[in-house]
Amino acid sequence: MKVLLISNDAGGYAHHVEAPDNTTVQQMFERHVGTFHADSYLIRVNRQPAAADQPLRDGDRVSFTPLKIEGAI
Amino acid sequence: MAKLLYLRDVGPSEVGGFGISNADDLLLVEDIQLVEQVCSVVSVEFDDDSVADFFDQQVDMGRQPEQFARIWIHTHPGASPSPSGTDEETFERCFGGVNWAVMHIIAVEGNTYTRARFNVGPGTERRLRSRVEFDFEFPAADHEAWFIEYCDNVTVDDPFTSRRPFAESYDLDWWEQTPSAADRWSDSLLEAVS
Numbered sequence: 077m078k079v080l081l082i083s084n085d086a087g088g089y090a091h092h093v094e095a096p097d098n099t100t101v102q103q104m105f106e107r108h109v110g111t112f113h114a115d116s117y118l119i120r121v122n123r124q125p126a127a128a129d130q131p132l133r134d135g136d137r138v139s140f141t142p143l144k145i146e147g148a149i
Numbered sequence: 150m151a152k153l154l155y156l157r158d159v160g161p162s163e164v165g166g167f168g169i170s171n172a173d174d175l176l177l178v179e180d181i182q183l184v185e186q187v188c189s190v191v192s193v194e195f196d197d198d199s200v201a202d203f204f205d206q207q208v209d210m211g212r213q214p215e216q217f218a219r220i221w222i223h224t225h226p227g228a229s230p231s232p233s234g235t236d237e238e239t240f241e242r243c244f245g246g247v248n249w250a251v252m253h254i255i256a257v258e259g260n261t262y263t264r265a266r267f268n269v270g271p272g273t274e275r276r277l278r279s280r281v282e283f284d285f286e287f288p289a290a291d292h293e294a295w296f297i298e299y300c301d302n303v304t305v306d307d308p309f310t311s312r313r314p315f316a317e318s319y320d321l322d323w324w325e326q327t328p329s330a331a332d333r334w335s336d337s338l339l340e341a342v343s
Contacts, residue, residue, distance in 0.1 A: 082204055082208050082214070084204075084214040084218040084219070084246075084247050086246065086247065087215070087248050088214030088215050088218070088219075088248075089214070090208045090212070090213050090214055109246070110246075116242065118197045118198070118200070120201050123201070123202075123205060137205075139201055139205065141197070141200050141201040141204050142242075142243035142244075143197050143243075144194070144195075144243070145165075145194075145195040145200060145221065145239055145243050146192065146193060146194040146235060146239055147165055147193045147223040147233070147236045147239060147254075148163075148191055148192040148193070148235040148236065149163075149192075149225050149227075149229070149233050
């Protein structure tokens with residue numbers, strides 16, 4: 077299956093990637109980002125929050141975006 | 150740059166956003182885009198869902214993350230643009246896993262701080278000098294659109310009142326200076342003359 081992966085990590089992703097059927101969100105994260113540390117990212121599938129064990133389907137849009145971007149003096 | 154200065158000065162708080170880079174020159178910032186955020190005079194905090202929405206919108210527009218998610222820009226009150234501990238922690242935590250990223254801070258009094266970090270190979274960091282590039286075309290100022298973008302995204306966290314979107318405080322005309330004694334005297338004089 078193919079999913080659209082959006083992530084800023086490493087070189088950045090915003091393109092379709094191949095994945096085996098029934099790949100979970102966590103497996104996708106570990107494959108493309110690294111050790112699963114969900115507390116550092118907002119993980120969404122088709123623009124909705126997703127659980128780590130949610131299986132992905134062909135055509136899904138998966139995004140890993142940073143949490144708590146904040147500045148102060 | 151004009152938009153950044155406008156956004157910095159239009160409200161009573163810090164403000165932040167992402168730089169949108171030229172596709173062929175990633176260190177040439179052509180626009181700054183706000184996301185929903187809660188700001189105070191001394192802090193800015195992006196809304197996580199709004200950041201994710203921003204990523205989706207930018208990808209739908211055909212951009213890659215290196216064009217819209219690598220240059221983090223925010224303002225500081227006063228004269229010092231030096232990054233705080235919070236700034237450094239965010240730069241490390243949120244941008245430490247990308248190949249490269251830039252933190253740009255502009256203080257109210259005009260001083261700037263720009264630093265790039267490169268996370269590939271041995272990794273390194275380098276201060277950059279920022280400047281306005283006049284050799285490239287740029288769109289005209291659009292204060293109305295910029296103001297609407299500000300109102301749509303910025304919630305001012307005033308410790309002396311409840312949190313509220315900037316648009317609500319707009320009605321309070323907070324930025325209008327109270328009439329000076331000379332103004333009052335002038336008005337009184339006109340009334341007396343008429």
